[in-house]
Amino acid sequence: MTTPLHRLRPLAASVALIACLSAPTAAAAPGSPPSAAGCALPGRTGWTDEGHDIDRNQFQPATGTRRVLTLYVDFPDAPATDSTEPYAAHLAPAAGWMGRASYGRLRLHNTSLHRWIRMPAESTSYGFARGLTFEAHEKYLRDAITAADPYADFSRYDMVYVVPARTATAIPFSPTYLYDPAAPGITADGTRLKWAVTFGQDMWRWGHKVAAHETAHTFGLPDLYSFTGATHQYVGGWDVMGDIAGHAPQYLGWHSWKLGWTRDDEVACLPASGRRTVRLTPVERPGGTKIAVLRTGETTAYVAESRRAQGNDAAACSTGVLVYKVDSAARTGEGPVRIMNANPNPNPNTPPPTGCTPLDLAAYAPGQSFTDPATGVRIDVLAGGRTGDTVRLSKE
DSSP: OOOOGGGGSOGGGSOOOSOOTTSOOOOOOTTSOOOGGGGOOOOOSSSSSSOSOOOTTTSOOSSEEEEEEEEEEEBTTBOOOSOSHHHHHHHTHHHHHHHHHTTTSEEEEEEEEEEEEEOSSOGGGGSSTTTOOHHHHHHHHHHHHHHHGGGOOGGGOSEEEEEEOTTOTTOOSOOEEEOOTTSOOEEETTEEEOEEEEOOTTHHHHTTHHHHHHHHHTTTOOOOSOSSSSTTSSSTTSSTTSOTTSSOOOOOHHHHHHTTSSOGGGEEEEOSSEEEEEEEOOTTSSSSOOEEEEEOSSSEEEEEEEEEOOGGGOOTTSEEEEEEEEETTSOTTSOSEEEEOSOSSOOTTSOOSTTOOGGGGOOBOTTOEEEETTTTEEEEEEEEETTEEEEEEEEO
């Protein structure tokens, strides 16, 4: 799993959030369903979290075309011994994968500088083995940018990927660079470099989805795996911000809404007490209602979504209605999203499908219900099928 370097950056360096969605929203017309805005939550951490009020100075937009320049670097103590082409091919599927995950609303246009850029210092000097700090990471990135500057015009790009030679074993993991607006930072060709991913040798383990995970941090998404205790105790493989190699690592519907890939009219909201029946279409496919949200507090909500993993990600353990709790006051790595498990005590005499973990079996099937007596929330799965699921939301 990628090391959460972005959490080491002092929160004091973050820019204040520019909006607060906890203000009262306009009342819906009589007889019309409540507005989705009534279920949007404000962020409370000053960093990557589940709030909808994304700081547009700190994080880049997640829609439209984002221009990426990929650099390939080697080192005096770890010279490249191969072509850059296999590295580019290994990460190339990320653009298409994110395009599909965003329903075509995000386009990553990736340009590779196909030459090895020699770094000015040895790979062991950059501090990865000692526990990388923001300052050491910025120096690594600055060295790469400076060395590549004669060969590229950085003013043409929104972000940079830096990929090390496979011989550079001292660069083991893939942190995201999110700039500090209060510091001088890195400038090239008259442009402030704000966002980057510096890949490590773990890219060969996680594959192209490590790019999807790390790039999403530049959009403002937090880590959903746990920084303490069991690594995948909160969401398992249901979101690429959790277990990158999980069976169903599509972005959660909540994330899709937060990033602008799911529109407000594709969100069913129950902001207060009441009852509502909703037909959900799978988040893996475009169109239809993607999530049903029951707001339970200023920064908390329950979400229900339909999941139908497809293609290479398909597995018998990743289908049904996923129910999870969102807390936009919880920090990255501390469980801002927590899956509610429909099957917490699986039958020991019935082994799960090959490779499936207990949390992979968390989705609710028709006839099952989730209840939270503390908040008066109930979610009943009324029907399911190939094209989606029907749920009834109720809140006392």
